[in-house]
Amino acid sequence: SALELVPFGIKPLLRRAAAYEALERYSLAYVDYKTALQVDCSVQAAHDGVNRMTKALLEKDGVNWRQKLPPIPSVPVSAQTRWSIPSAQAPGANTPPATAPQGERGGNTAAGVERARMLKEEGNELVKKGNHKNAVEKYSESLKLNKECATYTNRALCYLTLKQYKEAAQDCTEALKLDPKNVKALYRRAQALKELKDYKSSIADIKSLLKTEPKNTAALRLLQELNRA
Secondary structure (H helix, E strand, O other): OHHHHHOOHHHHHHHHHHHHOOOOOOOHHHHHHHHHHOOOOOHHHHHHHHHHHHHHHHHHHHHHHHHHHOOOOOOOOOHHOOOOOOOOOOOOOOOOOOOHHHOOOOOOOHHHHHHHHHHHHHHHHHHHOOOOHHHHHHHHHHHHOOOOOHHHHHOOOOHHHHOOHHHHHHHHHHHHHHHHHHHOHHHHHHHHHHHOOHHHHHHHHHHHHHHHHOOOHHHHHHHHHHOOO
């Protein structure tokens, strides 16, 4: 009801997402958390919610979980009240108040965040086609606009495939600064460190991962390999 009165209100979006999460309706919770991030991508509760829902949906629906999501609404520029919108944007768009000028934080304007998302999706498509080198370029462009955990872990996967293990490890480290318990980042850094023959650090990453997901079969298998190395 609150969202009918104020479409794209942050608080009602977050509270409805939390309610959906409690009801285990994870796809609906994911959509609300993602919508909240379109309005203001500095909301940590929304970032945390997206990470939790991603993990829950991955466990529930497998790697193709995104295909089962309901559509995520596109937030109009006028609703992104806490962003500084470049003057080159649509003429007549409501210029937000001067408070909290997000644009000063690495160019994270609403337009920049949306462009970063599109570039990440282009990178994802290239990965599906096996074109990891060009995918790295897309992810790199995306990260210039918006530093997002998933983009770092995606680029790390490409670097692993391209045997650029130092770069892969570095990307995972950046991802872990944003989300210290991120399973993909821990697993991929462990893979990279194994290839770099830093077995002790690799084992430490796998053990950290297993605290979050003790039955992660890929991690358990990698730990066995490391113990034999």
